[in-house]
Amino acid sequence: MFIPTRSAGLDALEEFVPRAGFDYARNRNHDLGVSRDNVSKLSPYVRHRLVTEHEVVAAVLERHSLRGADKFVQEVFWRTYWKGWLEQNPEVWRRYRRDVEEFATGDLLEAYRDAVAGRTGIDAMDAWVHELIDTGYLHNHTRMWFASIWIFTLGLPWQLGADFFYRHLLDGDAASNTLSWRWVAGLQTKGKTYLASASNIAQYTEGRFSPTGLASEARALAEDPLPPRTAIEPNDVVGQLGDRIGLMLHEEDLEAGSLLAEQPGLADRLVATAAVADSGERSPFAASEAVAAFTATALDDAAARTLDAGGRPARILVDTLPSTVLCWAESEQLDTVVVPFAPVGPVHERLEKLRPILASEGVALVSVRRRWDSLAWPHASRGFFPFREQIPTLVRQLGVAPSL
Ligand SMILES: Cc1cc2nc3c(=O)[nH]c(=O)nc-3n(C[C@H](O)[C@H](O)[C@H](O)COP(=O)(O)OP(=O)(O)OC[C@H]3O[C@@H](n4cnc5c(N)ncnc54)[C@H](O)[C@@H]3O)c2cc1C
Structure with a gap:
């Protein structure tokens, strides 16, 4: 499904660009399985910078206005945001690594073993586990449902779920993965969790799945306060x-x-x-x-x-x-x-x-360090919404859409 070359990534980008506007904004949350041409599937390429964020956004803005493709451009900037945020809060990564290491050297729960073998008895979860292992990819909405069910229905440690994703996703990324799991768990936006519901899953998979027995509430996890942010230093080469x-x-x-x-x-x-x-x-x-x-x-x-x-x-x-x-x-x-x-x-x-x-x-x-990161990361010090406000300025400064 994913050919690991730059030229395959550029082909995928070219093929997707016409759909990056209104179509993407309207359909992106649907996971219909198999072809998934409602999303770009560029993440394994972007994650390794076989194709850069700059190239992706530039190609899209050559064809669409920023307003017309704002949802897609924002999604690309989510990646930039997560990376800039983790850069300023490396303690989050250190704690995650320490926790996974501790779990790995202790007795692993039976429920964990069942979950990663696709034996939870929840049809959707078991299918997604196999899809992840077989393809190295899951749709964004599915990743959210998966993480939510893992944490709030199965009661498993979020760190082990993040680790399972990280070692199977072709796009597995320290920042996007760890921080998205924390976001679902209510650690990233303190107290705000993501609860997967059977009706939402049924609606966005067009009835492919309608799991039963899902948790009906999602209580946010808690953690020790984080140390003050680490500033992004200038990069004088x-x-x-x-x-x-x-x-x-x-x-x-x-x-x-x-x-x-x-x-x-x-x-x-x-x-x-x-x-x-x-x-x-x-x-x-x-x-x-x-x-x-x-x-x-x-x-x-x-x-x-x-x-x-x-x-x-x-x-x-x-x-x-x-x-x-x-x-x-x-x-x-x-x-x-x-x-x-x-x-x-x-x-x-x-x-x-x-x-x-x-x-x-x-x-x-x-x-x-690339200019993209040097310019954008310092803005990722708070939530995504103040960061998002910077996108028009950033794309102009980065020369991605000079006419803006
Ligand atoms: C629990 C969880 C774990 C995740 N783990 C990863 C991970 O390890 N690596 C990773 O790249 N993404 C991760 N994501 C984000 C997102 O699910 C994927 O980037 C997206 O599904 C990739 O598919 P696509 O290329 O078709 O995305 P599109 O919807 O076409 O988006 C275009 C590009 O924008 C970026 N992007 C889109 N959505 C997000 C997002 N929410 N956060 C960060 N970047 C985004 C990706 O580079 C993507 O290729 C995770 C999300 C969740 C909820």
Whole structure:
């Protein structure tokens, strides 16, 4: 269903653009199964930036006005919002990782085992579990119903549900996934939960499912207060670059062309390029085979497109272990390894471990953040609604729709 290449992502975008306006706003909440051409299905591409948010919004606004496609554009900015919010509240991620780790090393509940095996006896849930495992994708509305039933009907820990999604979704994303689960649980918008009802499910699946026995109330979960927000620091790249620069792509951003275009002259100075993936770090239970395969092929695709100044394609590194990266850096005599900025999540964790080790060998690790993120993320400090107000300004500043 999802071919992990940039060209397949661009084809899917082109095919979807005509439907991104009124049709999308009217039909997006329906999950009719199988074809789902009422939504874009671009998320696995956007998640790895095989296709960037900038490209998606620009293509849509070339065809539609911002007003005509506002719902779709807002959805793309939900992703940006979640990423900017988590960046400013990394403690949420740390707690989630700690909790999942604790569950994974303890005795797992029988009810959890039944749920992830598709044996709850709730027809819809069991079908969605199989769909998720088989396809690596679920419709947005279905994800909301699933999370709500998991938390409020089955009474299972939200962290284990988020983990189950994260290791099976091709678009599995630290921010969008963790924070959406928290939103359903009433942790993200304090006290506001999402309750799935049989009638809503029946209506939006056009009668495919009508589960019985669902919880009739959803009491918000509680948590210890979060520490103060972490500010988004400016990203000054130029002053940190040495003479022999290598670019190392990772699964958070696989479109080097537009990333490098934002740093004039950098592309011509790359003496080597590499690409590294380790989707297994998503979870102590390991990512699904489908996720591992999608990510690995996406990486191969990016490697073939990412040439150094001498025209060589990127070398695939098997992992980000310091020994692996150092071996590559030494063989290319690098003094600087440039990486796309990795937002809060496993790749970020790995790079932060790598940074001091490379530094001790005289190699600087320099993160390059896209303008899209640098401009938008600081606005994601409160709820989505004040963030949404910024969208017209952001698309103008980002040059996505210069005529606005
Ligand atoms: C419990 C739960 C878990 C989720 N986990 C993830 C996840 O791990 N990764 C992920 O990318 N999305 C996640 N989402 C958001 C959303 O469900 C998917 O992005 C969307 O279903 C992808 O399908 P699409 O590409 O057809 O979306 P479309 O409706 O066509 O939207 C276009 C693009 O906008 C972005 N987008 C749309 N809706 C959202 C949203 N609510 N939040 C963030 N971005 C959005 C995606 O990049 C998507 O490709 C989750 C939602 C819930 C409720």
